[in-house]
Amino acid sequence: MKLAILTGGGDVPGLNPAIKTVVNRAVEAGHEIIGIRRGWRGLLFYNSDDPATHQEYILPLDKRVVRTIDRSGGTFLHSSRTKPSNTRWKDAPDFLRPSEDYDPDERQDLTLHVLDTLRHLKVDVLMPIGGEDTLGYGARIHKEGFPVVCIPKTMDNDVPGTDYCLGFSTAVTRCVDYINQMRSAVGSHERIGVFELFGRHSGATALYSTYLSGADRTLIPEVPFEMEKVADLLSRDKAENPSRYALLIVSEGATEKGSGIVEGGEADAFGHKKLGGVGQFVSDRLKELTDANTMYQQIGYLMRSGPPDALDLMVASNFGNLAMDLVEQGEFGAMVALKGGRYTYVSASAPSGEPRQVDVDAFYDSESYRPKMKKMLDMPMYLY
DSSP: EEEEEEEESSSTTTTTHHHHHHHHHHHTOOOOEEETTOOOOOOHOOOOTOHHHHHHHHEOOOOTTTTTTGGGGTTTOOOOOOHHHHEEEESSSSSOOOOOOOOTEEEEOOHHHHHHHHHHHHOSSSEESSHHHHHHHHHHHHHHHHEEEEEBOOOOOOOOOOOOOOOOHHHHHHHHHHHHEEEHHHHHHHHEEEEEEEEEEEOOHHHHHHHHHHHHEOOOTTTTTHHHHHHHHHHHHHHTTTTTEEEEEEEETOOBOOOOOEEEOOOOOOOOEEEEHHHHHOOOOOOOOHOOOOEEEEEEGGGHHHOOOOOHHHHHHHHHHHHHHHHHHHSSSSSEEETTTEEEETTTTGGOOOOOOOHHHEEETTTTTTEEOOOOOOOOTTTO
């Protein structure tokens, strides 16, 4: 068989080890495998009549090419936030645009071209790695009759259908490290430290980073907050701390009661605008509502940079092996998954559902804005 693999959406540690495992297994089994560069954009911008696009977007893969990629984070195939089924003409390749008289902002479904590209490349099975958006389009490709086997990743750990996604453990590990390192600066100046983490729909990374770092409070997307109450709680935390400082962790998707999410810029092909800024808003408001100065730090991209930790390295390798098991068994239209602590698979359509969120009743105190971990019996390893 000829296999193709791509990565889409945000990068996370664990992508490269998953790619390496798939490539090594494929080569050992006698399959040919290629990498699609820049995610779904690679298949959209590939022009069968233009050899320059072949070199730009297609990378033949073998053991030599992937020998050392697992030692670094990110994706060596590169990524994009492209959705071929919802592409504005101005974002489409020139060779697909009408010759004249078109609205550059009109959105088009260019899936037929993606399928034509896969057929031109003589690909038998496509293996996308991504979050709910990337894999949601993967499910669309399978619905069109093309075999796919999907691998879930996202540092938010919110892809429906699996208990764990690549990148989550490393993201939490990075956040805990950075939060605890910042204690020295925040404590030295006796301030309230405000840390903004990634997390659009789910507050899992913020919640568990707070839990593991021992930070005082956390604001998550699942529960709108009251600014005055947050200020009162942090003032109390600061006063009760012998070093006279307090720490607040804010998910980028958190919202104040009665207000919308803080975002800006133009929406991408999946309808998402760039999040960010709620931490700065909260920091500024805390200065107004308390007698304390604040220290604001947006951890952002740092939490998903660098090599994977041991858990993400293991899960990435195991997901890659499981994906190849499914390919060799002819089990297509599937997404590899972890359910109840065991490796399994679910329908490729699973990521098209609503993103998973924190179980607020079980793990979050909505009145005090902090983790609530009181019942551990029968809970999954990551409590999520």
